[in-house]
Amino acid sequence: MPQPPQGKNFTRGPSPLLDSSEPLVKSLYSQSGAARWAISQSQFAGGLLRSLGKRFQAAAPSRDRLEEYLLALHVEDLALTTACIEGSEAAWEYFVREYRGYLRAAAGAITKASRYGANPQELADSLLSELFGLMDGKRGERSLFRYFHGRSSLKTWLRTVLAQRHVNSIRAQRRMESLDAEDGEKPDLPPERVQQQPLQDPHRAHYLSCFTTALEHCLKLLDPADRERLELYYARQMKLAEIGRQLGEHESSVSRNLERIRGELRTLAEERLREAFSLSEAEIQQCFAYAAEDVPIDFRQLFPERKPRDSEANRKEPT
Numbered sequence: 001m002p003q004p005p006q007g008k009n010f011t012r013g014p015s016p017l018l019d020s021s022e023p024l025v026k027s028l029y030s031q032s033g034a035a036r037w038a039i040s041q042s043q044f045a046g047g048l049l050r051s052l053g054k055r056f057q058a059a060a061p062s063r064d065r066l067e068e069y070l071l072a073l074h075v076e077d078l079a080l081t082t083a084c085i086e087g088s089e090a091a092w093e094y095f096v097r098e099y100r101g102y103l104r105a106a107a108g109a110i111t112k113a114s115r116y117g118a119n120p121q122e123l124a125d126s127l128l129s130e131l132f133g134l135m136d137g138k139r140g141e142r143s144l145f146r147y148f149h150g151r152s153s154l155k156t157w158l159r160t161v162l163a164q165r166h167v168n169s170i171r172a173q174r175r176m177e178s179l180d181a182e183d184g185e186k187p188d189l190p191p192e193r194v195q196q197q198p199l200q201d202p203h204r205a206h207y208l209s210c211f212t213t214a215l216e217h218c219l220k221l222l223d224p225a226d227r228e229r230l231e232l233y234y235a236r237q238m239k240l241a242e243i244g245r246q247l248g249e250h251e252s253s254v255s256r257n258l259e260r261i262r263g264e265l266r267t268l269a270e271e272r273l274r275e276a277f278s279l280s281e282a283e284i285q286q287c288f289a290y291a292a293e294d295v296p297i298d299f300r301q302l303f304p305e306r307k308p309r310d311s312e313a314n315r316k317e318p319t
Contacts (some may be wrong), residue, residue: 018045018048021063021066021067021070021303024067024070024071025044025048025070025156026041028044028070028073028075029041029044029045029079031075031076032044032075032078032079033075033076033079033293034082034083035084036090037079037080037086037087037088037090037091038083038088038090039079039083039086039182040066043086044079047078047079047081047082047085047150048070048073048078050146050149050150051073051150051151052066052069054071054149055069055149055151056069056154064239064241065239068158068239068255071240071251071252071255072151072255072258072259073149073150073151074150074152074153074154075150077148077150077153077154078148078149078150080094080095080154081145081148081150081154084131084145085143085145085146085196091093092108092132093202095131096199099154099155099158100124100128102158103124103125103127103128103158103162104120104121104124106124106158106159106162107120107121107123107124107162107166108120109281110123110162110163110280110281110282110285111123111166111282112160112164112280112281119204122238122255123162123165123166124162126165127144127158127161127162127165128265129132130143130144131143131144131145143206144161144184153263156266159285160285160287160288160289161285162286163281163282163285163289164285164286164289167282167283167285167286170282195209204290206288207283207286207287207290208291209245210271210273210277210279210286210287211269211288211290211291212291214269214273214276214277214287215265215269215302216302217272217276218265218268218269218272219265219302221268222261222264222265222268225247226257226261227303228247229243229247229254229257229258229261230258230261230265230303231303232246233248233258234303235302235303236303240255240258265313266288270284273287279289
């Protein structure tokens with residue numbers, strides 16, 4: 001088994017960003033099971049900082065927003081990947097044992113019916129090498145896990161990365177085919193010119209349109225209470241504590257419910273894209289990837305203004 005990459009460049013130690021939320025960090029560390037990989041709370045906090053740095057690049061968040069974000073993370077998966085970055089043999093052995101089969105199965109689903117001769121095992125194993133930090137059989141300086149931030153589950157992230165790898169290879173293959181001359185000979189261009197020309201996906205707008213249409217349809221299938229939770233969080237941009245007060249739920253329950261709803265909504269959207277638009281697994285994952293990049297969704301349009309609840313509208317001040 002290849003030796004895991006070391007985390008010598010990884011962020012460690014205390015940070016002013018997390019100082020005010022130390023009790024929450026301690027709680028998340030306990031929930032994550034990070035101790036089983038023999039990584040310290042400080043190392044785990046480094047993983048949280050890596051995630052926060054990606055999410056809040058422009059300016060540091062308020063304490064409420066920071067804690068709201070932390071509560072929504074998949075901390076068990078983040079602890080596992082942090083341990084892998086830190087060089088934990090036990091963590092790597094667990095990852096290979098639990099995820100190699102999933103990677104190959106997911107790669108098989110993604111490359112199914114591909115006319116480009118993609119080998120699913122090769123696709124999965126090449127990603128596994130990148131996760132180890134191996135390139136061309138040599139030790140790389142850093143693992144691909146540094147791009148996992150815990151905002152989705154590890155399985156969802158791995159599947160998305162596989163799909164992006166596959167779509168990129170298809171784009172490259174299609175582009176090389178388009179460079180073929182009419183007589184079947186390839187134009188006499190130096191390799192560096194071919195590599196430097198940017199790759200544009202002509203289907204990007206179509207994928208985004210499919211995603212938005214599927215999302216609008218699937219939102220209508222949700223339970224009204226779940227739809228309201230999404231509306232309050234995304235369209236009204238209310239904090240978890242505010243939503244909890246309005247719905248009579250604890251803040252942590254609101255966070256867990258939102259995570260559950262996002263998972264259900266993703267499953268529904270994948271089914272809709274598959275059935276209504278006849279998209280392949282790779283195309284479905286590309287829809288999600290483009291949506292995450294462009295953020296084309298206006299939740300205020302998906303959740304138009306409603307009249308106040310009857311209980312609130314009819315509430316009168318005591319005389």
